[in-house]
C-alpha cells in the first residue's frame with residue numbers, strides 16, 4: 001500500500017512510502033505503523049522510524065523521542081514557532 005508521508009528527516013518533503021497491507025491496516029486503526037530502521041547523517045546507530053498520523057496534516061515520518069517515545073508532527077511544529085517567538089520581540093513577521 002502506498003501512503004503519502006511528510007518526511008522531515010531525509011527528503012524534507014512529501015514522499016510515497018510503500019508498506020504491506022497489514023501494516024497499512026495498523027496505521028489506519030492505530031494511527032501509527034513501523035516503516036524501517038534508519039540512521040540520519042551523524043548518528044552512530046539506527047532508530048526505528050514510524051509513519052504517524054497527524055489529525056491536521058495527514059501522515060508524517062518520525063522516530064520515538066523522549067522518555068515516553070512520543071512523536072512530533074513537523075508541520076504542527078512549524079506552526080507553533082511564531083506563537084512562542086512573539087514573546088521575545090513582537091515585531092516578528094508572519095510566515
Ligand SMILES: [Zn+2]
Pocket residue numbers: 054055056057058073074075076077
Ligand atoms: Zn501536524
